[in-house]
Amino acid sequence: MSQESQTLPPEITPDDILQRAAIDKSTRLPVLFFFTSGVAWLLIATVLGLLASLSLVAPDLLPSQYLNAGRLQPAFVNALVYGWGFQAGIGVMVWIMARLCRTELRNPVTLVVAGHFWNIGVTVGVLGILAGSGNLHMKLLEFPSFAWPILLVAYTLLIVWMVIMYSARRKGMIYISQWYVLAACFTWPWIYLVANSLLNVLKKSGVAGPAIASWYANNVLFLWMVPVGLASAYFIIPKITNRSIHSYSLSTLAFWALIVLAPWAGAQELIGGPLPKWLPAVAGTAQILLLVPMFAVVLNHYKTVRGSHHLVEASPSLRFTFFGGIGYACTCVIAAVLSSMNLSRYTFLSYAADSVQMTGYYAFFTMTMFGAIYFIVPRITGCEWLSGARIRRHFWLSAYSCIFMCVVLLVAGFSHGSAIDNWSTNYESAMLFSNGYIVGRVLMWILLLYANVSFALHLGAMVLNRGRKAGRPTLIHEHAPTAVSAPAVTLEPSKA
DSSP: OOGGGGOOOSOOOHHHHHHHHHHHHHHHHHHHHHHHHHHHHHHHHHHHHHHHHHHHHOGGGSOSTTSSHHHHHHHHHHIIIIIIIHHHHHHHHHHHHHHHHTOOOSOHHHHHHHHHHHHHHHHHHHHHHHHTOSOTTSTTOOSOTTTHHHHHHHHHHHHHHHHHHHHTSOTTOOOHHHHHHHHHHHHHHHHHHHHHIIIIISOOOTTHHHHHHHHHHHHHIIIIIHHHHHHHHHHHHHHHHTOOOSOHHHHHHHHHHHHHHGGGOSGGGGTTSSSOTHHHHHHHHHHHHTHHHHHHHHHHHHHHHTTOTHHHHHOHHHHHHHHHHHHHHHHHHHHHHHTOHHHHHHHTTSTHHHHHHHIIIIIIIIHHHHHHHHHHHHHHHSSBOSOHHHHHHHHHHHHHHHHHHHHHHHHHHHHHHHHHHOTTSOHHHHHHHTHHHHHHHHHHHHHHHHHHHHHHHHHHHHHTTOSBOOSSOOOSSTTOOTTTSOHHHHTHHHHO
């Protein structure tokens, strides 16, 4: 890893601008395909999440056997992770890798074909869950057994081109974002192949099944979503602030600590189950130690942005990325706290686990991907976002809904867990005790649905080239004085 990965080019030349325009043109088709497909799945996931919450509050409202909480909840999580998360992440990975390698994408049609296979696999998997043919007790491995080879082959075809771009990069230039993109390229196929080989090929079930599923689900978050989200953050923050990353050493520490520690975590949520005691203990310790890379990343990003915090208000990309950074810190802290054996009695089989999921999948990863999309799409479409007001509305509705939903689920988890821990309370009474919190979750899903539909329509206008032709980017605060908008922001379209 080169020290040059910490520095920015000293000067932007006309040749650089032409080269970046050519790179953006070469990546336009696959990146827009993954963004639009991902957003379509985001809308589907939001509807499924809303229906899953409604089915807990009013079970008779959805009489169909295919629309019960036991099927809707895993269908929602899988649609959110595999449909939206992976496709948005792949689009960001392709664009960042092409830009940092200074290499045009030679065969974009191959990525689109692989993307179609990915969508087929996700569609078959979600429908299989709703039909009841999936492994509904295996977190993020609920797809029917015939769906996982489709996803694995499609992802392999996708990462091949990113590896090719990296091998053809300009020599001597290795950036922090590239570390994380490459990590995401190789970690997910490994954990996915291992988990499915054990569960679907070797038929390891019983006690081993939940342990494997917990290990896999935890590593989807920390070995795929976290690297992709941090790759985006490490790219966007220096671009908008016009500064190099504060500390190369902190970046190195954070990267290797994450890669080394994350594979050991996952089984901590099975504390008290029929497993050897050392297994959840080691996993819980690893989960707590994951606070080390989190603190390193947060400190590094804070030091980089320090003195330019007004840009967080001016730039939509930086604002979403900043919120995503807070979401990453909250995810690590909540997961570490819930790994304590003293708290597991109150959080096991409760809504607290859903709180960690929503914080990681939405407050961190989804918000970070929104920031990346707001940054990338104008560069590959040649036009600016139509309205700063729409972006501002999208941010605030998403931010407040995330915060409220995660807090409600966490409080509901402890209340629900306390009721379960009470021997004089049966499980049905414990569920009824937390119904009030679930009503709040339904309201937040309605707000998120409105925010995501607005975002989808805004993105659709950009894809159809209906965006605003302007020499400056769409800012959160359209009427901010010129002095407030630093050159790094006002020159984003041409220089970033």
